Amino acid sequence: MADEQRELRETAEDLQLAVRMVVRQMRVAASGGLSLSQVAVLKQLDHHGPATAAELARAERIRPQSMIATVNALRAAGYIERTADPTDGRRQIVALTESGIACVRECREAGYGRLAELLAERLTEAEHATLREAIGLLKRLAEG
DSSP, X not given: OHHHHHHHHHHHHHHHHHHHHHHHHHHHHHTTTSOHHHHHHHHHHHHHOOBOHHHHHHHHTOOHHHHHHHHHHHHHTTSEEEEEETTEEEEEEXXXXXXXXXXXXXXXXXXXXXXXXXXXXXXXXXXXXXXXXHHHHHHHHHHO
């Protein structure tokens, strides 16, 4: 039983490392010249909608001061805009602009495109089939 547990633990560690490496490849391709933290903020706003810088900092687990720098850079690039919070004029709400929405879409496509390139370059057709089967297993693991 101990050997089986050790093997399961090693499999879990190997899987986590492999997933992290694949995600990193996608993130680098999807950055489009932006920092990874800038891309993360754009995706956060795209997924969850407008937010304050403090809310974004909490979501990304970084200091508010660091988030302000990221927000300022994205604003200067035209990807986000700030507006006064209608319920509290002291707060600023950050939202994506049309350029920001387009940037998120392009980043996402670049990431998926990079992964598709890797699949085509590094895996055989038989390995593609194996990977498609493994995706079903991973989905089962994630569902509960």
